[in-house]
Amino acid sequence: MSIQRIAVIGLGLLGGSVGLAVGEYLPGVASTGYDADPAVREKARERGLCGTIADDPADAVRDADLVVLCVPVGAMRSAASAIAPGLSEHAIISDVGSSKQQVGHALQEELPGHHVIPAHPVAGTEQSGPEAGFASLFHQRWCILTPPEGADKAKVAELVEFWEALGSTVEVMDACHHDMVLAVTSHIPHLIAYTIVGTASDLEDVTRSEVIKYSAGGFRDFTRIAASDPTMWRDVFLHNQDAVLEMMDRFLGDLEAMRAAIKAGDGEAMFDLFTRTRAIRRGILEQGQDDARPDFGRGDHD
Ligand SMILES: NC(=O)C1=CN([C@@H]2O[C@H](COP(=O)(O)OP(=O)(O)OC[C@H]3O[C@@H](n4cnc5c(N)ncnc54)[C@H](O)[C@@H]3O)[C@@H](O)[C@H]2O)C=CC1
Numbered sequence: 001m002s003i004q005r006i007a008v009i010g011l012g013l014l015g016g017s018v019g020l021a022v023g024e025y026l027p028g029v030a031s032t033g034y035d036a037d038p039a040v041r042e043k044a045r046e047r048g049l050c051g052t053i054a055d056d057p058a059d060a061v062r063d064a065d066l067v068v069l070c071v072p073v074g075a076m077r078s079a080a081s082a083i084a085p086g087l088s089e090h091a092i093i094s095d096v097g098s099s100k101q102q103v104g105h106a107l108q109e110e111l112p113g114h115h116v117i118p119a120h121p122v123a124g125t126e127q128s129g130p131e132a133g134f135a136s137l138f139h140q141r142w143c144i145l146t147p148p149e150g151a152d153k154a155k156v157a158e159l160v161e162f163w164e165a166l167g168s169t170v171e172v173m174d175a176c177h178h179d180m181v182l183a184v185t186s187h188i189p190h191l192i193a194y195t196i197v198g199t200a201s202d203l204e205d206v207t208r209s210e211v212i213k214y215s216a217g218g219f220r221d222f223t224r225i226a227a228s229d230p231t232m233w234r235d236v237f238l239h240n241q242d243a244v245l246e247m248m249d250r251f252l253g254d255l256e257a258m259r260a261a262i263k264a265g266d267g268e269a270m271f272d273l274f275t276r277t278r279a280i281r282r283g284i285l286e287q288g289q290d291d292a293r294p295d296f297g298r299g300d301h302d
């Protein structure tokens, strides 16, 4: 592995997991971490999330071969600007942000002449903060790289090797395509969960307490997703606006069609859709991609 020193900026769920995974699966690689919040830096030292925790962003990235920005997508630009004075010319600057087009542009604008290769490990939980990370988060998960046109192929290969060492399978994709796919598979599902849980909590008192009491079913799964970090998700919707709006319009059209089917008593339309969606779920399980691992997201991974 040509990457010998890495820097992790932002030490929450993703940054903490990257730091712990490097310690576990790349023990020869030196890691330095930095977080803008001093309380997070303190917790990161306590948990040993990285070999060293720096108190200054430019110091954190000095001599690093790879810098991974693990901050909310709305903070990527300022994090990039803060590390700029310490960056080596040869360093790869990457990130883990959930949306890619705007993040990629922000990083390239802030760091002209540097090797910017955005990435998105499609791996996470509803938890956040420096206590939430665990080394195996990226095992058997996709990591999508969205290198800009003209990116150095050798640097892309180094980043592929890094994510594979952490247990991921890497796919290279255009950033615009990434944002469209993730809008429908991740961003809109989160929006639906936030909305349905909000709708339930707006019900009158008696019904609301019943919703909580009987939430062993599908609603319970929505409450897990709706417990996800508000800052992170606000930023995703602010920075993947076009793709989310496009996919949302399609979804609202389909929801409207189901409303019409229910109103018309059209059981066949319902049965057809439910049969199709059941086949999709079975396909996911056959590929071994079910995220509902018994210990998934319960914070007991250390
Ligand atoms: N939570 C998840 O399941 C997943 C999140 N992501 C992406 O990973 C990134 C981080 O998410 P999480 O780790 O979940 O969030 P988190 O809230 O657990 O951690 C983010 C950390 O960044 C720090 N931070 C904020 N601005 C900063 C700055 N300018 N400089 C240095 N530190 C700063 C915060 O203090 C916080 O400790 C986001 O871009 C998110 O979209 C990607 C895959 C999964």
Ligand SMILES: O=C(O)C(=O)Cc1ccc(O)cc1
Pocket (backbone or CB within 6 Å): 097, 098, 121, 122, 123, 124, 125, 126, 186, 225, 291, 297
């Ligand atoms: O907790 C869940 O179910 C998730 O979907 C985690 C997740 C959140 C954001 C991402 O960009 C990728 C994965």
